[in-house]
Amino acid sequence: MQYVIVGLGGQGILFSSKVLGQVALARDEKVLGSEVHGMAQRGGSVISHFKIGPYNSPLVRAGEADVLVAFEQGEGFRNLHFLRDGGTLVVNIHQKEALENENLKAYLASRKIKVHAIEGYEILKKTMGGRFLFLNVLILGALCASGAGGVTFDEVKEAVASLSPERFRADNLKVLALGHEAIKV
Amino acid sequence: MSKRQILLGNEAIARGIVEAGCAVATAYPGTPSSEILPAVAAYADELGTKTAVEWGINEKVAFEVAAAASFSGQRACAVMKQVGMNVAADGIMSVAQFNMAGGFLLVVADDPGPHSSQTEQDTRFFSMFAKLPCFDPSSAEEAKRMVFDAYDLSERHQIISVLRPSVRVDHCRQDVELGEVREVPNKAAFKKDPKRWVCLPANVRVSHPQLNAKIDAIAEEFETDFDSYNYEVPARSEAKLAVVAGGVSFAIVMDILKATGRTDVAVLKIGTPFPLPVKKVQDFIARHDNVLFLEETYPVMEMQLPDRTKIKGRWNGFVPRAGELLPEVIEEILYRALGEERPKREEERLKAALQELKVTPKPPALCPGCPHRASFFAIHKALPAAIYPSDIGCYTLGVNQKMVDSVVCMGASVSQGSGFFLAHHVDGKDQPVVSTIGDSTFFHMGVPGLINAVYNRHAFVLAILDNSLTAMTGGQSHPGLGDKLRREDSGVAVDLVPLIRGCGVSHVSVVASYDVAEGTKAIKEAWQFAKENRTPTVVVFRHPCMLLRPKQPRVAVTVDQEKCIGCRYCITNFNCPGLVFSDEKKKAYIDERFCVACGVCRFVCPHGAIVAVDGEEA
Numbered sequence: 001m002q003y004v005i006v007g008l009g010g011q012g013i014l015f016s017s018k019v020l021g022q023v024a025l026a027r028d029e030k031v032l033g034s035e036v037h038g039m040a041q042r043g044g045s046v047i048s049h050f051k052i053g054p055y056n057s058p059l060v061r062a063g064e065a066d067v068l069v070a071f072e073q074g075e076g077f078r079n080l081h082f083l084r085d086g087g088t089l090v091v092n093i094h095q096k097e098a099l100e101n102e103n104l105k106a107y108l109a110s111r112k113i114k115v116h117a118i119e120g121y122e123i124l125k126k127t128m129g130g131r132f133l134f135l136n137v138l139i140l141g142a143l144c145a146s147g148a149g150g151v152t153f154d155e156v157k158e159a160v161a162s163l164s165p166e167r168f169r170a171d172n173l174k175v176l177a178l179g180h181e182a183i184k185v
Numbered sequence: 186m187s188k189r190q191i192l193l194g195n196e197a198i199a200r201g202i203v204e205a206g207c208a209v210a211t212a213y214p215g216t217p218s219s220e221i222l223p224a225v226a227a228y229a230d231e232l233g234t235k236t237a238v239e240w241g242i243n244e245k246v247a248f249e250v251a252a253a254a255s256f257s258g259q260r261a262c263a264v265m266k267q268v269g270m271n272v273a274a275d276g277i278m279s280v281a282q283f284n285m286a287g288g289f290l291l292v293v294a295d296d297p298g299p300h301s302s303q304t305e306q307d308t309r310f311f312s313m314f315a316k317l318p319c320f321d322p323s324s325a326e327e328a329k330r331m332v333f334d335a336y337d338l339s340e341r342h343q344i345i346s347v348l349r350p351s352v353r354v355d356h357c358r359q360d361v362e363l364g365e366v367r368e369v370p371n372k373a374a375f376k377k378d379p380k381r382w383v384c385l386p387a388n389v390r391v392s393h394p395q396l397n398a399k400i401d402a403i404a405e406e407f408e409t410d411f412d413s414y415n416y417e418v419p420a421r422s423e424a425k426l427a428v429v430a431g432g433v434s435f436a437i438v439m440d441i442l443k444a445t446g447r448t449d450v451a452v453l454k455i456g457t458p459f460p461l462p463v464k465k466v467q468d469f470i471a472r473h474d475n476v477l478f479l480e481e482t483y484p485v486m487e488m489q490l491p492d493r494t495k496i497k498g499r500w501n502g503f504v505p506r507a508g509e510l511l512p513e514v515i516e517e518i519l520y521r522a523l524g525e526e527r528p529k530r531e532e533e534r535l536k537a538a539l540q541e542l543k544v545t546p547k548p549p550a551l552c553p554g555c556p557h558r559a560s561f562f563a564i565h566k567a568l569p570a571a572i573y574p575s576d577i578g579c580y581t582l583g584v585n586q587k588m589v590d591s592v593v594c595m596g597a598s599v600s601q602g603s604g605f606f607l608a609h610h611v612d613g614k615d616q617p618v619v620s621t622i623g624d625s626t627f628f629h630m631g632v633p634g635l636i637n638a639v640y641n642r643h644a645f646v647l648a649i650l651d652n653s654l655t656a657m658t659g660g661q662s663h664p665g666l667g668d669k670l671r672r673e674d675s676g677v678a679v680d681l682v683p684l685i686r687g688c689g690v691s692h693v694s695v696v697a698s699y700d701v702a703e704g705t706k707a708i709k710e711a712w713q714f715a716k717e718n719r720t721p722t723v724v725v726f727r728h729p730c731m732l733l734r735p736k737q738p739r740v741a742v743t744v745d746q747e748k749c750i751g752c753r754y755c756i757t758n759f760n761c762p763g764l765v766f767s768d769e770k771k772k773a774y775i776d777e778r779f780c781v782a783c784g785v786c787r788f789v790c791p792h793g794a795i796v797a798v799d800g801e802e803a
Contacts, residue, residue, distance in 0.1 A: 008547060009549065010552065017358065018191075018358075021191040021358055022191070024191075024360075025189070025190075025191055025360060030360060031191055031358065031359060031360045032324075032357060032358070032359050033357060033358040033359075034353055034356060034357050034358070035193070035356045035357075035358060036300070036356070037216055037217065037219070037220070037301070037356055037659060038216025038217065038219070038300065038301030038657065038658060038659070039216065039300070039301040039549055039579075039581070039582075039657055041549070042549040042550060042551070042552065042579065042582060042657070043547070043549055043550035043551070043552060043762055044546075044547045044548050044549035044550060045546045045547045045548075050358075055440055056323070056324070056435075056436035056437075056439040056440050056443075057353075057433060057436035057437040057439070057440045057512065058324075058353055058357035058358070058359070058433070058436070059353065059433075059437060059511065059512050060512070061437075061440070061441065061444070061512035061513060061516060062512070062513050062530075063530060064444065074542070074544040074545075074547075075547075077535075077538065077539060077542065077544050078539060078544050078545075078546065080535055081530065081532055081535065094778070098542050101538050101541055101542055103534045103535070103537040103538035103541060104534075104535070104538035104542070106534050107532075107534040107535045107538060110531065110534070121778055130777065132778060
């Protein structure tokens with residue numbers, strides 16, 4: 001299973017791959033991933049690679065990812081080339097109309113890419129008083145619900161609970177469930 | 186009992202350092218090496234070792250501290266990034282020739298790409314220059330194993346061992362086996378011996394030939410005794426291509442061969458690129474007609490072969506001579522070396538969509554609320570015609586505000602200020618110059634430049650952007666803070682202002698970064714004083730880094746759409762992710778996804794269009 005996780009520096013992307021790693025470890029599977037630290041991490045485009053299984057390299061090759069998780073829609077679209085044909089995009093959308101772009105629709109259709117979009121900012125505004133730092137857990141919830149992530153909600157819930165600092169645990173679990181509910185498969 | 190855990194490559198290296206019985210570990214932070222030393226401290230605490238763990242003021246100092254621990258008989262290590270090795274080079278080149286007492290591991294992280302560095306230089310090449318053996322891991326797990334072998338090799342040959350992880354190993358996450366601390370007999374017992382520890386020319390005439398003999402002996406060992414790092418993965422059918430690969434390139438090649446089901450490519454993995462096991466490589470080359478070398482970033486393995494005529498690699502440009510060897514790059518090179526067409530992907534419609542949706546990669550930027558942004562704005566307001574040398578750190582990103590005119594290396598903003606002053610001064614011009622440097626970088630290498638400027642009477646303003654942190658590398662301590670890494674260990678904070686005064690600077694002011702009016706006034710006064718007295722002056726801008734999540738009043742702001750005339754002044758000069766421009770409405774607006782309500786932008790708009798939301802001003 002190969003994941004590519006993209007977004008902007010500061011959105012909490014590293015936590016997502018930590019959670020996936022925890023899930024794989026609990027299953028006694030091999031884990032390899034690649035993260036971005038340092039200047040590249042400051043507010044700009046960031047990309048995390050994550051692989052579960054018998055791989056050698058931490059990087060996912062373009063055209064090989066099973067799932068692309070995008071914290072920001074532009075970053076998601078820009079990195080679609082990482083997905084294999086028939087792969088899945090789980091994306092946080094803040095400008096829905098972009099999904100109506102004809103060229104984008106044609107590209108997604110030609111490569112049989114499935115899209116699960118979640119309006120993360122709207123949900124967090126309504127339910128968490130606009131505390132957008134919960135975006136990462138919300139998207140993890142959506143990833144579970146998409147059925148494409150190769151991980152179950154219960155597995156992820158357990159990993160989030162064990163990796164969350166005490167003061168965020170309850171809120172994280174609440175938001176994880178919100179993300180799960182937001183995706184209708 | 187063995188235990189597996191998912192570790193960052195840097196944590197795996199740190200774990201190895203502690204398990205190997207390292208007694209003194211030092212470093213200066215720098216991406217991609219920064220996470221190693223804090224992890225050394227954490228594991229030393231967890232495993233209860235005696236290890237002293239310290240940030241050095243810079244890489245040279247860090248290296249020299251650790252080196253003397255090795256002279257005393259202890260196992261020691263120094264950790265830095267590739268350009269940090271340039272800073273430490275003076276010490277490294279001398280000590281390379283010494284007969285070390287305790288094992289010494291020099292960990293230098295490389296950044297092919299580069300992602301967070303000013304060069305793509307190759308530490309394997311530097312190892313060759315210094316005549317030091319170098320280990321080049323392909324994974325976190327291998328990097329950890331190499332730590333033990335590097336220490337043993339170091340003690341066997343009384344030489345510094347270099348471990349060169351590249352960024353993809355440093356920042357990979359992998360399940361790694363944890364072990365226990367190995368008992369080593371090393372104790373502090375320094376034996377006075379000027380022939381051994383004093384690098385007088387007469388002694389070097391003896392030690393340099395000794396160093397040559399050591400490296401020859403190590404080359405022989407690398408031929409035969411390190412098969413777990415240097416091994417062949419034969420083709421399972423007739424080989425159409427033979428690849429010699431090191432570092433993460435090896436791992437990438439193996440994944441591509443597996444994914445594409447190819448059986449016609451033979452691979453020789455080399456984990457000890459200097460001194461290269463030449464016979465092993467030559468034998469591999471002799472058995473194949475089509476040979477490709479994949480290494481990052483210089484052709485270091487290739488260079489050690491007397492006959493390169495058969496080799497496709499970085500030397501002859503078959504492999505690009507710069508840049509990171511990403512999976513897509515290696516895939517293209519493999520097909521080209523095989524003389525085959527690479528399977529094409531249809532990306533035209535995606536390209537068209539991205540263009541229509543105006544999607545472009547987002548370059549790094551200062552965080553919303555970052556005090557540097559406010560400081561830069563104040564400096565610009567005070568002296569818009571100044572030259573702005575800057576330095577290595579987050580504030581390099583002031584380039585987005587057009588407030589960074591030159592960046593060279595750590596501490597160079599200060600000496601560049603001197604040079605810009607002199608260039609104009611000899612023509613009789615009073616050119617305003619404001620150099621910007623961070624607190625940690627000022628300690629690292631800014632101080633000598635400042636003393637030099639006082640001594641030589643260079644008129645410019647040095648703005649020290651003090652955010653109480655080494656921020657760009659993720660938030661490490663430095664001498665100005667006094668915190669140390671091991672539990673129950675504490676240091677002494679070195680006060681910035683007395684230090685500046687001690688350098689001979691007579692005009693020093695301290696302002697709050699968010700106070701744009703005060704900052705502007707302080708810069709104007711500082712330049713006036715500098716010009717009139719022909720001397721450097723210093724303004725310290727203070728506000729904690731946003732990574733420290735400082736408690737500060739929230740000032741929610743909005744852009745009054747009536748008053749905004751769409752001049753983009755705030756975008757150009759303030760450049761905050763939370764304050765953006767609508768191309769449709771031709772007006773600025775607050776992007777609440779990113780705004781942290783620091784309130785500073787209220788002082789930016791020349792038309793008073795950015796205002797606090799009613800009743801929310803604290």
